[in-house]
Amino acid sequence: MSDEPGEQSLVLRLRAVIRAKDEQIASLTASLETAVARLNAAAGEVRAARERERRLELRVAELERRLSMDSTDSGTPSSKERIGAKEARKARQQSERERSKDRKRGGQPGHQGKGLEREPDPDERKPAPPPAECRGCHASLDGAEPAGPRWAQVIDVQILRKVTEWALPGLSCPGCGTVTFAAPPPGLHAGAVCYGPVLNAAAVLLSCYGNVPAERSAQLIGMLLGEGVSPGWVDKAVARVSARLQKAGFDEAMTAALAAEDVLAADETPVNVLDKTPVPAAAPDEEGEADPEEKDGERAAGAPHVLIVTTPDGRLRLMLALGSRRKGSVGAGIPAGFAGHLMTDGYTGYQHLLDRIAGIQQCCQHVIRRARAVMRLGPGGVQNWAGDIITILGEAHSAVADARARGSTALDQHVLDDLRERYDTAVTAGRIHNRLRDWDTGNHPGYSLACWLRDYKEQVFLFTRDFAADWTTNVAERGAKAAKRHQAVSGYWHSLPTLARWCRLRSYLDSAAAHGTTALDAIRGALTGKPWLPPLPAIS
Numbered sequence: 001m002s003d004e005p006g007e008q009s010l011v012l013r014l015r016a017v018i019r020a021k022d023e024q025i026a027s028l029t030a031s032l033e034t035a036v037a038r039l040n041a042a043a044g045e046v047r048a049a050r051e052r053e054r055r056l057e058l059r060v061a062e063l064e065r066r067l068s069m070d071s072t073d074s075g076t077p078s079s080k081e082r083i084g085a086k087e088a089r090k091a092r093q094q095s096e097r098e099r100s101k102d103r104k105r106g107g108q109p110g111h112q113g114k115g116l117e118r119e120p121d122p123d124e125r126k127p128a129p130p131p132a133e134c135r136g137c138h139a140s141l142d143g144a145e146p147a148g149p150r151w152a153q154v155i156d157v158q159i160l161r162k163v164t165e166w167a168l169p170g171l172s173c174p175g176c177g178t179v180t181f182a183a184p185p186p187g188l189h190a191g192a193v194c195y196g197p198v199l200n201a202a203a204v205l206l207s208c209y210g211n212v213p214a215e216r217s218a219q220l221i222g223m224l225l226g227e228g229v230s231p232g233w234v235d236k237a238v239a240r241v242s243a244r245l246q247k248a249g250f251d252e253a254m255t256a257a258l259a260a261e262d263v264l265a266a267d268e269t270p271v272n273v274l275d276k277t278p279v280p281a282a283a284p285d286e287e288g289e290a291d292p293e294e295k296d297g298e299r300a301a302g303a304p305h306v307l308i309v310t311t312p313d314g315r316l317r318l319m320l321a322l323g324s325r326r327k328g329s330v331g332a333g334i335p336a337g338f339a340g341h342l343m344t345d346g347y348t349g350y351q352h353l354l355d356r357i358a359g360i361q362q363c364c365q366h367v368i369r370r371a372r373a374v375m376r377l378g379p380g381g382v383q384n385w386a387g388d389i390i391t392i393l394g395e396a397h398s399a400v401a402d403a404r405a406r407g408s409t410a411l412d413q414h415v416l417d418d419l420r421e422r423y424d425t426a427v428t429a430g431r432i433h434n435r436l437r438d439w440d441t442g443n444h445p446g447y448s449l450a451c452w453l454r455d456y457k458e459q460v461f462l463f464t465r466d467f468a469a470d471w472t473t474n475v476a477e478r479g480a481k482a483a484k485r486h487q488a489v490s491g492y493w494h495s496l497p498t499l500a501r502w503c504r505l506r507s508y509l510d511s512a513a514a515h516g517t518t519a520l521d522a523i524r525g526a527l528t529g530k531p532w533l534p535p536l537p538a539i540s
Helices: 004-067 085-096 197-208 214-225 231-247 250-259 327-333 348-355 364-375 384-405 413-434 445-455 474-490 496-514 519-527
Strands: 170-172 179-181 263-270 305-310 317-322 341-344 359-362
Touching: 197 214, 197 231, 197 496, 197 519, 214 231, 231 250, 231 496, 231 519, 250 317, 250 496, 263 327, 263 474, 305 327, 305 474, 317 327, 317 474, 317 496, 327 348, 341 348, 348 359, 359 364, 364 384, 364 445, 384 413, 384 445, 413 445, 474 496, 496 519
Parallel strands: 263 341, 341 359
Antiparallel strands: 170 179, 263 305, 305 317
């Protein structure tokens, strides 16, 4: 017989051993799973760290690209360039410029200088005392024989305070006895004292052209003209001239004159307005489109802007205050009756105007700036296609200039076909080389530029088909610089109405000056109710 208690005891011990081994296996399995999880977590952290490092490298590359930008490869104004950018640009331009060996520095023979010329009929002649001693041997010149005289002329102005009082006679009606007095000249008020057109012109020019705040304008007028005016009067003088222009229909006359033009240039720039009244939300189809030159990815569509609409030769310049940069606001600033070609800077908010205008010319200088920025990205010669774009546009501009000089109205078709074919080849290379390149904010700038050049090719080359359109919008950008300079000095405008007032006065003075009317005559005419107005468009 078997020893049943012994067998049972052995079975129990075996079972205990098995349970212990199972527990050890379970513990080891749990530990292994924990270790695997930790390894997986560590591997995920490593992958995340590598991804962060890659993104940071891209971000650093983007920041370095932005830091190296200046006015030659972006829309950055020269006033905001980094320290040393101007010197570096001059050095680069001098190294790229080829100077003829037989050409001296300075003005060349035949160059018309801008020095002062002698007035043949001066207002006053004065003799200077004769010299007392010889400049050679220092001997006394008493009793010396006179020699041929020389002359010296000085041009200056004389500021005189002049007070004019107008007598306003009254006549009594023999029938009813009512006394009727003579009306004062325009701009004057019976029984009141006011400042004349010269002081009003000083206030307007200091505020609008000098970008001087009202308080400092009053101080300058007192120091220069000897008349102590108040800051409040300076502001009222500006508002008075603006109101007279608005009443005389200056805005409508400018709009009508611009609408009759065949080609216009437009540009817009954001401005600081102190009044924080929010701009009404735009409808879904009026959202501000992205600008290819927007800096740091900012979207400033809802911020106040100044819109500049001008003729290519600068004869007429209209500046408008916009509550936002949305396409509806920008489009409303372009005269409704305009049906010609519009030169713009790449902002897509103008594209919806194509259903009522003949076409759009993209600013080639903006394209060149973007191409220069891409060229600096590398690596190696990968981005040389952007340099080819710059060369092609430069050759196209030269070809159009030569054709104009010959009196031609169109570019040779073979020349144009060659330029367009080389353009397509360069754009294709840019898309292929940059399509899969990573970038911090999405698509590589080279790929974005190449796609843009492909989509807007006809608008880039418009100036080669219609010689009336220029290849740049520099004439409109010069108007934008006025608003930027005002901000650099004064910092802001108080409200949209004060911005609109500034825009109206700048438009009036700029356009009047382009037609030969001095600022003093233009302001005097506005005060007397006879302002300068643009010529009426010819009726065909």
